[in-house]
Amino acid sequence: MKNYDIQDTWHYHNGTKHPNGTLLSRSHTYHPGFRPIPYKIYKNxxxxxxxxxxxxxxxxxxxxxxxxxxxxxxxxxxxxxxxxxxxxxxxxxxxxxxxxxxxxxxxxxxxxxxxxxxxxxxxxxxxxxxxxxxxxxxxxxxxxxxxxxxxxxxxxxxxxxxxxxxxxxxxxxxxxxxxxxxxxxxxxxxxxxxxxxxxxxxxxxxxxxxxxxxxxxxxxxxxxxxxxxxxxxxxxxxxxxxxxxxxxxxxxxxxxxxPLVPINIESENSxxxxxxxxxxxxxxxxxxxxxxxVKSWRKHFVRPQYTTTDLIPLRAETLTKDTIEKVILRRGSTRVFSHDSITFEQLSTILKRSTNGIDTDFLSRYDILNDLYIIVNNVDGLPSGSYYYVRQRDSLELLRRGDFREISGNLGLGQDLPHDASVTIFFMVNLQKVLESFGNRGYRIAQLDAAIAGGKMYLAAYAFNLGATGLTFYDDMVTDFFSPHAKNKDTMFMIALGKKAKSSHS
Ligand SMILES: Cc1cc2nc3c(=O)[nH]c(=O)nc-3n(C[C@H](O)[C@H](O)[C@H](O)COP(=O)(O)O)c2cc1C
CATH class of the missing domain: 3.40.109.10 (NADH Oxidase)
Known part of the structure; x- marks a missing residue:
């Protein structure tokens, strides 16, 4: 089965890593003036x-x-x-x-x-x-x-x-x-x-x-x-x-x-x-x-067991009651973070609520595939440093204590956003294990699984009137930074959370 020739995924994944992605052209430029029409238009x-x-x-x-x-x-x-x-x-x-x-x-x-x-x-x-x-x-x-x-x-x-x-x-x-x-x-x-x-x-x-x-x-x-x-x-x-x-x-x-006949309606795909x-x-x-x-693929992945500050999620009665509709409408990626701290209670609630799992055809219980690694730049009640989120125990395992703001910025392509944010969060998986279990299609679900939880984090942050933005990253530098704990893990998604600076429109 093609799906289990997992070298195909490694070729693609390694070939599209920053900064040494062999499948990427260094001279490539994109100008927003050439942005394709972002709509599929059907004619007649x-x-x-x-x-x-x-x-x-x-x-x-x-x-x-x-x-x-x-x-x-x-x-x-x-x-x-x-x-x-x-x-x-x-x-x-x-x-x-x-x-x-x-x-x-x-x-x-x-x-x-x-x-x-x-x-x-x-x-x-x-x-x-x-x-x-x-x-x-x-x-x-x-x-x-x-x-x-x-x-x-x-x-x-x-x-x-x-x-x-x-x-x-x-x-x-x-x-x-x-x-x-x-x-x-x-x-x-x-x-x-x-x-x-x-x-x-x-x-x-x-x-x-x-x-x-x-x-x-x-x-x-x-x-x-x-x-x-x-x-x-x-x-x-x-x-x-x-x-x-x-x-x-x-x-x-x-x-x-x-019967399935061709639709024959012309469309423009920009x-x-x-x-x-x-x-x-x-x-x-x-x-x-x-x-x-499909049938044989749909067997369920068995997640490896891992062997900690306990989270302190806010009590339900003290939580923001802002509705899902209101929060979606006010969400937008934060363009500038202040260096102000968020609280450990806010971070705890965001982590817990966005990783409660989903009902899917690839996990046997409500769960997520990815592991979360965190750089804490400035959180009230939690020392700055790097952490691993032990979801099964609702706790954070301190990996290294220290001020990693510069590194946080560097990992996120040297941008200001991950440098200035209170927290940066990396969704990582042992890709080899996922591919051995799911074949190349495991690559799709590993990316998607991270992005769904990341999307929920956007919403949770905006529910607290905090800011958030997705980010892209230097793949191998992230693994190196969180190793040895994250040895053999690859990053699927990155998000930064923090307080919006006054000038930020979103
Ligand atoms: C996965 C992901 C990665 C992103 N990476 C970056 C980034 O590296 N730098 C940045 O300024 N914005 C980044 N963004 C934010 C997008 O530019 C933003 O979502 C887009 O412009 C739409 O704006 P909105 O989120 O405010 O609606 C990222 C968003 C996502 C979902």
């Missing part, structure tokens, strides 16, 4: 306008990111709820005018490297109140659904996932795809990491809003790629499905799908026609080609 397509109710439903952000519903009763979201899920995941939340040639920028609900917005969202559903069964593409620009296919096609997804039990009873499945060139124009072959980072921050929002509505959902990462791409009629060299979320529960059996074969190779190497592969 039937559209359904969506009516958005942005009103908070009263669930706090901290509860929404940390609660998982396991519903045994029928729960079919209506169009109003679906619209909220789509909007708070991938909708436009802010418009900022920059001077030419950049011009007006539309920012979305979740953070995204380079604000290039290369992740698209599709809906596959049965009849739900307010919407007929069909396949739809979410158009955030016009807040509308593009009608791709009419009819109930869920059986195709059930087949592609080898009868995954949650998918079989879900009235709605969202499919998240990546338009490679929209992001590779800036980040070259490293784009395939960004695919999962930027999908993960969106999914953190989707899961949170779904949980706020008390609806169960499951992240589905094992499927026959070509079947899902065909369902959406994608040119998979340019745009491919990354992951799905099945949502809700219906007791009605799924009918046989209508393609710049520069392909990076390494991205396609990595995607192919981590693809599953038939349902036998």
């Amino acid at each position: 397509i039937q559209k359904i306008s969506l009516l958005l109710d942005k009103e908070p439903i009263g669930i706090s952000a901290l509860d929404a990111i940390s609660t998982i519903y396991d519903s045994k009763v029928e729960m079919i979201p209506d169009l109003n709820v679906l619209t909220r899920m789509l909007y708070f995941s991938g909708g436009i939340t802010r418009r900022i005018k920059f001077s030419p040639p950049i011009g007006a920028f539309e920012f979305r609900a979740a953070s995204c490297t380079g604000a290039l917005y290369h992740i698209e969202i599709y809906v596959v559903c049965s009849d739900i109140p307010g919407l007929c069964a069909g396949i739809y593409h979410f158009d955030p620009k016009e807040l509308a659904l593009n009608v791709l296919r009419k009819g109930d096609f869920r059986q195709v997804i059930v087949d592609a996932t080898a009868d995954e039990e949650f998918v079989k009873q879900a009235p709605i499945t969202l499919i998240f795809t990546d338009i490679f060139s929209r992001n590779s124009i800036k980040y070259q072959a490293r784009e395939y990491r960004h695919a999962f980072w930027d999908c993960g921050t969106i999914i953190a929002n989707t899961l949170s809003i779904t949980s706020a509505h008390k609806i169960s959902s499951r992240l589905i990462s094992g499927f026959v790629d070509s079947q899902i791409n065909n369902l959406l009629d994608l040119d998979s060299k340019k745009e491919a499905s990354l992951v799905m979320i099945s949502i809700g529960r219906t007791d009605k059996p799924i009918p046989k799908s209508p 393609d710049n026609n520069i392909d990076y074969p390494e991205i396609n190779s990595m995607h192919d190497a981590s693809s599953l080609y038939n349902t036998i592969e």
